[in-house]
Amino acid sequence: DQQVKQNSPSLSVQEGRISILNCDYTNSMFDYFLWYKKYPAEGPTFLISISSIKDKNEDGRFTVFLNKSAKHLSLHIVPSQPGDSAVYFCAATAGNTGKLIFGQGTTLQVKP
Amino acid sequence: KAGVTQTPRYLIKTRGQQVTLSCSPISGHRSVSWYQQTPGQGLQFLFEYFSETQRNKGNFPGRFSGRQFSNSRSEMNVSTLELGDSALYLCASSGNFRPYEQYFGPGTRLTVT
Numbered sequence: 001d002q003q004v005k006q007n008s009p010s011l012s013v014q015e016g017r018i019s020i021l022n023c024d025y026t027n028s029m030f031d032y033f034l035w036y037k038k039y040p041a042e043g044p045t046f047l048i049s050i051s052s053i054k055d056k057n058e059d060g061r062f063t064v065f066l067n068k069s070a071k072h073l074s075l076h077i078v079p080s081q082p083g084d085s086a087v088y089f090c091a092a093t094a095g096n097t098g099k100l101i102f103g104q105g106t107t108l109q110v111k112p
Numbered sequence: 113k114a115g116v117t118q119t120p121r122y123l124i125k126t127r128g129q130q131v132t133l134s135c136s137p138i139s140g141h142r143s144v145s146w147y148q149q150t151p152g153q154g155l156q157f158l159f160e161y162f163s164e165t166q167r168n169k170g171n172f173p174g175r176f177s178g179r180q181f182s183n184s185r186s187e188m189n190v191s192t193l194e195l196g197d198s199a200l201y202l203c204a205s206s207g208n209f210r211p212y213e214q215y216f217g218p219g220t221r222l223t224v225t
Contacts, residue, residue: 034212097160
């Protein structure tokens, strides 16, 4: 039972354009959501988080949107840069704890 | 601040052996979580420790265990290794205010032959 799903295994965008990564979840008890970026042979790097009481959170080029009714969140990267090429994971947790449930990841390629 | 450190970075073990992995969290972080990453199953939560107590546990067999010391450093142990235990084992730490915002170490790559 996969509670967090990233249905697109890969995404390719042109440098300077917007990258939109999507994530769906099934557990209505999730109340914190996060996005991580991962390069090969490294640990995931925290990007941005959002709590269920908000529907949007911004940090520089990264914006996360949360649609609780649809159980859907998305990460927007504007403008996309070649250095953004990596695997992106969404994660969720129920309650303010360190137990994160991860999606399967989406590989983003930003072409120069 | 120094980041999360994990030792060793690479490890090769034989089926049936046991292994201990170590994690030092970011200074001041008291929560440490462990994850297993494999190509087939992705990133899966193993357990979380806070102030030397296990606070959460994932769906892994009892061969996987952990502990946390008074200085917040943590170890995980896998006994009776199986080929399927080959994976990247990741440790993450977080602060008291937002335990869900976890900062990961580089991982330990375990290969079981």
